Amino acid sequence: DLPTVAIVGRPNVGKSTLFNRLVGKKLALVDDRPGVTRDRREGDVGFGGLAFRIIDTAGLEEADSESLLGRMRLQTEAAILEADVVLFVIDARVGVLPADRPFAEMVRRAGCPVILIANKAEGGAGMAGAYEAFSLGLGDPIPFSAEHGEGLGELHSALQEAL
Numbered sequence: 001d002l003p004t005v006a007i008v009g010r011p012n013v014g015k016s017t018l019f020n021r022l023v024g025k026k027l028a029l030v031d032d033r034p035g036v037t038r039d040r041r042e043g044d045v046g047f048g049g050l051a052f053r054i055i056d057t058a059g060l061e062e063a064d065s066e067s068l069l070g071r072m073r074l075q076t077e078a079a080i081l082e083a084d085v086v087l088f089v090i091d092a093r094v095g096v097l098p099a100d101r102p103f104a105e106m107v108r109r110a111g112c113p114v115i116l117i118a119n120k121a122e123g124g125a126g127m128a129g130a131y132e133a134f135s136l137g138l139g140d141p142i143p144f145s146a147e148h149g150e151g152l153g154e155l156h157s158a159l160q161e162a163l
């Protein structure tokens with residue numbers, strides 16, 4: 001069986017864009033409007049000699065009720081349970097928000113290797129946000145751009161080490 005990598009983070013940080021980048025097909029729905037990506041998606045990834053299964057956790061971005069937040073939390077917990085490695089994604093342009101912390105907490109509790117991705121950092125943007133990410137206690141952030149494909153070399157090295 002392939003090892004499993006779960007992409008975790010609050011809505012709108014670019015999880016589905018990262019999923020699409022790694023799977024190489026438009027399997028995950030990405031949209032500018034919050035709330036579009038609801039279903040969990042999985043794909044097989046071949047990435048520079050590495051092979052793994054990847055899980056994109058859903059957004060439920062419109063979560064305005066306890067039940068939706070609860071569902072998102074459960075879904076994230078389930079993905080983390082299956083994961084050999086977690087990719088924890090933040091938006092480097094906006095920095096670390098309170099909404100990031102419950103997800104970071106779930107990941108920390110899981111105890112599996114975590115790769116911290118400071119996304120939306122293309123062209124050196126979002127360095128301040130990347131520094132803030134240190135405060136999550138999940139290790140050194142990789143400045144990354146899922147949209148532009150920056151940081152893939154560093155991600156590959158981190159995955160190689162973690163898998």
Ligand code: GDP
Nearest residue numbers: 011012013014015016017030032120145146147
């Ligand atoms: P998710 O909710 O975490 O799955 O986030 P999405 O992948 O749906 O992306 C949310 C928004 O961020 C979309 O408008 C994406 O186009 C945008 N986005 C994703 N990755 C990047 C990136 O690397 N740079 C920039 N500037 N925007 C990005």
Ligand code: MG
Nearest residue numbers: 015016037059
């Ligand atoms: Mg999504």
